[in-house]
Amino acid sequence: MPPLTTIGFDADDTLWENETNYHAAKRRFAALLSPAQPEERALAVLDEIEVRNVEVYGYGIKSYSLSMLEAAARLATGPLEPALLDSLLAIARDMLRTPVELIDGVVDVLQQLTPRYRLILLTKGDLFEQQSKIRRSGIADRFAFIRVLHAKTPEVYREVLHDAGAPAEQFVMVGNSLRSDVLPALAIGARAIFVPHPLTWSHEHVQPETMPGSGWIEIASIAKLPAAIQALEDE
Secondary structure, three states: OOOOOEEEEOOEOOOEOOHHHHHHHHHHHHHHHOOOOOHHHHHHHHHHHHHHHHHHHOOOHHHHHHHHHHHHHHHOOOOOOHHHHHHHHHHHHHHHHOOOOEOOOHHHHHHHHOOOOEEEEEEEOOHHHHHHHHHHHOOHHHOOEEEEEOOOOHHHHHHHHHHHOOOHHHEEEEEOOHHHHHHHHHHOOOEEEEOOOOOOOHHHOOOHHHOOOOOEEEOOOHHHHHHHHHHHHHO
């Protein structure tokens, strides 16, 4: 294959922590509903509603907030009290204010790759929320092209790479989701590097046996990315 010239990075749980924020919020949600429901049921109902609502509201904290309210209405034994509503909305506000925490090794890796490759940032989610995190991350200037996407599909990747002037055969996508970062990139003839995060949302999981046998590499941490890119180029 042609040499790689462009590296695409996912943001949430690839460059900075995100799912840890959601896990903490879900524990707070379950605690608020504990007088009415056990934690296991509260979390299961919230997850089911959250996955379904992605198709309606998209991704992000605002979508999650609406899912919390819907789940609370289903789980509560009576009308939702104003105090409970205030507490649920406070969870969402705190999530939006959480500082951006870069994953260990990210800054060093970007510094290593910038002289040789063109770096682009492709993140999925709410535009306002993602732009805020990108701005607060302190690493936005490392990327030649940044796009916040409503979804990550082969069609979206084709459109984005066209806009970025990056041929698919010279592009590699780096991310923590097999469903959103790896499979769509492979589908358009690009390559991919999977960097799993221990708390990746279940909605992004893919059965390993369904994955293609080539074109992608799994690495244990972002710190191993430069070596993985070299391995892909040597194939």
